[in-house]
Amino acid sequence: MTDARIAKLYGRRVWDSRGRPTVEVEVHLADGAVGRAIAPAGASTGQGEALDLRDGGSRFGGLDVRRAVGSVNEEIAPALLGLDAIDQESVDRLLVNLDGTPDRSRLGGNAIVATSMAVLHAAAASAGVPLWRHLSGGRPVRIPLPEIQIFGGGAHADRRVDVQDFMVVCPAARSFCEALDWTAEIYRAAGSLMRKAGKAQGVADEGGFWPAFDSNEEALETLTLAIETAGFTPATQVGISLDIAASQFGTGGRYTLALDDRTLDTAGLIDMLGGWIEQYPILSVEDPVGEDDHEGMVEFTRRFGHRCQVIGDDYLVTNAKRVEAAATNGAANAVLVKPNQAGTVTEAHQALRAGKDAGFATIVSARSGESEDITISHLSVGWDAGQLKVGSFTRSERMAKWNEVLRIEEALGDSAEFSGWSAFTFPDSAPSVTKP
């Protein structure tokens, strides 16, 4: 007999992949099932995100989380005892009401999201099924298309290049396993091209190479060459996905690309990105303009949304209402879904559902500060997101998530359907147009 009432819940302080303390929550149910989850942390955060509670002061740059762990043990645990873990919506509603602030700053977004995800894990354990299956509720799912970083920049690499993520996607691969194989070859090719040119300087926060390029465009040239050197056909087999993260280098419609020594207005930035889309095999662009630049998002989507995925991350902050507004205004055609940006599992799911209802593509995403936590691998499959963005190879907090998807694909066996081209919703991504 399962009894999924919460019997014990507590927080502990653990460490993330940037050497910063973070919050882990462990939930024990009456039937003995256990769930555990760790809060991630962003560096290029959007303005409307749930806020982490950090201690301030001099210890670890003010980033310690003893107060957030205290929130879990002193306020959240007593409030949640006895609740049914299967009823995720009620648990999350209680967490939101208990906090009482719009940005989760009282108890801490880190305390709340770790609790919400730990309860989810406990519910799946109680049901005796893998988390992705618990989430899917028997509905058909696809294995996501991975977006994998090859070069890191922006806030993840001391602004060595202005653009934050240079990633590859392999929509023509036949399986997730094959997509990882292809990307590994491209990663290796990029590394050897960079070493030969004296341009590799280690790895950035998400495991992509920390580049010593002389311009942002040199990254695009090198990445395209790496795709070809690894033996793949750009655009029809393998595409480039960019996270411009433009809020990091501009607000109010003025953007300064420090590496290129250029300052552009919104129209200039859109023209420059349009030039890149013409010249390189770019299939996806995230946050092309600043999060405050609504007209810029609308204009970029109007000009390129038929041939390119346009993702709102900082712009949409995993918020269902913002997704609905963006759909009405034509201000994106895809939404990035980060559970800690929304605050709880339920709110993240609502944003993803809003995206699907609007015909947007949906991408579950990690943060730049991560851990061995693999919750998002399961969310991406169980919610049938179509895409998963996690960073790169070479860092185990990323590989933990990619490897978990490999296990899920293996468990599904012959019934595993890889999303491939179906991950995209922009009109020109129809396989007849883009496949060889």
Ligand SMILES: C=C(OP(=O)(O)O)C(=O)O
């Ligand atoms: C993952 C990202 O970075 P961060 O976690 O730093 O917001 C992103 O911007 O998509």
Ligand SMILES: [Mg+2]
């Ligand atoms: Mg982003």
